[in-house]
Amino acid sequence: MDIKRVGIVGAGTMGNGIAHVFARARSGYSVVLCDVEQRFLDRGLATITKNLEREVAKGKITAEEKASALKRIEPVTERARLANCDFIVEAATEKFEIKAEIFRDLDRLARPEVVLASNTSSISITKLGALTRRPEKVIGMHFFNPVPVMKLVEVIRGLATAPETFSETRNLALKLEKTPVEVNDAPGFVSNRVLMPLLNEAMYAVMEGVATPEAVDEVFKLGMAHPMGPLTLADFIGLDVCLDIMRVMQDGLGDPKYRPCPLLIKMVDAGWLGRKSGRGFYKY
Numbered sequence: 001m002d003i004k005r006v007g008i009v010g011a012g013t014m015g016n017g018i019a020h021v022f023a024r025a026r027s028g029y030s031v032v033l034c035d036v037e038q039r040f041l042d043r044g045l046a047t048i049t050k051n052l053e054r055e056v057a058k059g060k061i062t063a064e065e066k067a068s069a070l071k072r073i074e075p076v077t078e079r080a081r082l083a084n085c086d087f088i089v090e091a092a093t094e095k096f097e098i099k100a101e102i103f104r105d106l107d108r109l110a111r112p113e114v115v116l117a118s119n120t121s122s123i124s125i126t127k128l129g130a131l132t133r134r135p136e137k138v139i140g141m142h143f144f145n146p147v148p149v150m151k152l153v154e155v156i157r158g159l160a161t162a163p164e165t166f167s168e169t170r171n172l173a174l175k176l177e178k179t180p181v182e183v184n185d186a187p188g189f190v191s192n193r194v195l196m197p198l199l200n201e202a203m204y205a206v207m208e209g210v211a212t213p214e215a216v217d218e219v220f221k222l223g224m225a226h227p228m229g230p231l232t233l234a235d236f237i238g239l240d241v242c243l244d245i246m247r248v249m250q251d252g253l254g255d256p257k258y259r260p261c262p263l264l265i266k267m268v269d270a271g272w273l274g275r276k277s278g279r280g281f282y283k284y
Helices: 013-024 038-057 063-071 096-109 125-130 163-175 191-207 213-223 230-237 239-253 262-269
Strands: 005-009 030-034 073-076 087-090 115-118 138-143 152-157 179-184
Touching: 005 013, 013 030, 013 038, 013 063, 013 138, 030 038, 038 063, 038 073, 063 073, 087 096, 096 115, 096 125, 115 163, 125 138, 138 163, 152 163, 163 179, 191 213, 191 230, 191 239, 191 262, 213 230, 230 239, 239 262
Parallel strands: 005 030, 005 087, 030 073, 087 115, 115 138, 152 179
Antiparallel strands: 138 152
16 A cells, blocks of 8 residues: 555654654655644644754754655644544553544544554554454554654564555555564563563662662663663653553563562652653652
């Protein structure tokens, strides 16, 4: 299928990043960026503009390319405006109930041949596909934050995902100058199944008084050559997102090793979500 118009559901951290890379791509995709309120769209577009300006300053793109990319993004609050898109990526919050409602609606709105991709970092693609009349056209397309910078895209096959859907999604990732890696459907996929228990264990080390957040992070930066420590990374991802992913893995895999750290639960309950709220393991 010739993909020219791409729909993105969600203008948050991941959604605006995905919109950015599609609009900036050499293929020049038209992007319909959808969210439930105009203020979320305004915030997302402001972030895209700032990130494009940074790319201009670094000489990665020209000022003209920045202006063209912004013109290709159409912000909308009516989901029905996605009906004429050739490919749709859902990038909503990491909660199954929210994604389920979106997928049912997208299945109703989109043409039968259109692929519905989810940027989920942990939720079953098989379950999302089963909610639609096109499970063979449902796939995971997991980008990484910050999307304009990170090269990896996990391409996740659900049980019913057709080979043609995988090929189409993989080729699309390549056109975005990303590196697609094939992964099968399992809670947390590869990235978060390995990463989140590491972050969770770092939180236990703090909760149990083994070390301060600063000390834990220094050990990983200096001893394991990580660019940032696990607790700084958790704050960057969002502690609420970390908690949601741990719960998906705990429920889906049924293993107590995926039990969320009680300190993580307490901090999320307090509204300490990390960088985005101004406070997590560190103050911002």
